[in-house]
Amino acid sequence: MDNVASVACWMRPEPHKPEESECCGSGCVPCVFDVYEQEMSKWREEVVGGGRHVLASCTRSCLSPLEFRHCELVKIKQESHDTWRYAFRIPHDGSLNLKMGQHIVLRAVLNGDCIVKSYTPVSPLEAKGYFEVIIKIIFQLTSSCLKPDGITPLYQVARGIVNNEEDETFIRLIYACRTAKEVLLKEELDQLAEFWNFRVVYALSQDPGVDQISRYGDIVVHGRITAALVSTEMPPSVSGTITLVCGTSSFNKDMIIFLRSMGYIDSMYFKF
Structure with missing residues (x-):
């Protein structure tokens, strides 16, 4: 009782x-x-x-x-x-x-x-x-x-990794938003960026004022996430690599197409 x-x-x-x-x-x-x-x-x-x-x-x-x-x-x-x-x-x-x-x-x-x-x-x-x-x-x-x-489950996983001193997993996050004002959990992501094994790239598709966010030292690209950006920022399809994808159904579909073109197999990515 x-x-x-x-x-x-x-x-x-x-x-x-x-x-x-x-x-x-x-x-x-x-x-x-x-x-x-x-x-x-x-x-x-x-x-x-x-x-x-x-x-x-x-x-x-x-x-x-x-x-x-x-x-x-x-x-x-x-x-x-x-x-x-x-x-x-x-x-x-x-x-x-x-x-x-x-x-x-x-x-x-x-x-x-x-x-x-x-x-x-x-x-x-x-x-x-x-x-x-x-x-x-x-x-x-x-x-x-x-x-x-879409950022919330990825943030939860990233925080769990960087807060574990015994976990040496390196995290590369590509965060897609329309404008800088729509970036959520920015303060929390800034704190994660202080760790050696976390890197975030902001892809802003509709923001003419990219400097609003990049002036703080953030890595920002203008436009949508493309296959070229994924191949540049994501690690190659080697054993031990896994990619987490979270967004709309169409976004998830595009990301998986990009990953497969890089040689990723089903066991190397997870869709929330």
């Missing part, structure tokens, strides 16, 4: 089925539809058992593979014109207990719509009592769409 802080029972409605647009199509595990199927299975069991549901809040972890659990939103900080950092409190000084590269699934009701998305926390994996995620909000007519950002 030491792990249980509180237990509550209530009647709950049928789980909300995600829209097709809520799946990023990147093969996430679990996908928002996996979570929905798990919820539906559990909900059916509850209906057969009388409709009562028990939620246990644990001091060791606030996550469950079978149900959504409540965490209080305690702080919002704007990162860019359309992106915010959200900080949530974990009850009883709990922890997410994630491994490097893992993500979580968040659910919220916005303007009457139930939205379910996957996000990679940007807070330290060992953080207790809180976690933070970066969310991009795109407004479309009277509705809005909450999107994760």
Whole structure:
């Protein structure tokens, strides 16, 4: 009983089925539809058992593979014109207990719509009592769409490597954005750049004022990520090399084409 802080029972409605647009199509595990199927299975069991549901809040972890659990939103900080950092409190000084590269699934009701998305926390994996995620909000007519950002899982992995004194992995990051103002986690990436084994190149596709970011000593190229840039910045296809790719479906597809042209085989790259 030491792990249980509180237990509550209530009647709950049928789980909300995600829209097709809520799946990023990147093969996430679990996908928002996996979570929905798990919820539906559990909900059916509850209906057969009388409709009562028990939620246990644990001091060791606030996550469950079978149900959504409540965490209080305690702080919002704007990162860019359309992106915010959200900080949530974990009850009883709990922890997410994630491994490097893992993500979580968040659910919220916005303007009457139930939205379910996957996000990679940007807070330290060992953080207790809180976690933070970066969310991009795109407004479309009277509705809005909450999107994760491709840099967050890569940042989590890079931070885990450089903070491990025994890990001598060299990291080369190509970060694609439209403008310098859209670069997220810039302060955190600057801190990583102080380590000997981390290098970042910013590819800005629509920014006429590249000097805004390059004046601080950053490596900046103007334009989209090309096969030539990838072949220049990425290591050759040798044993022990692995490339992590995270972005839109079309972006991921292009990057994999570039990598294959360099001789990379399937086991040498991973798509978030």
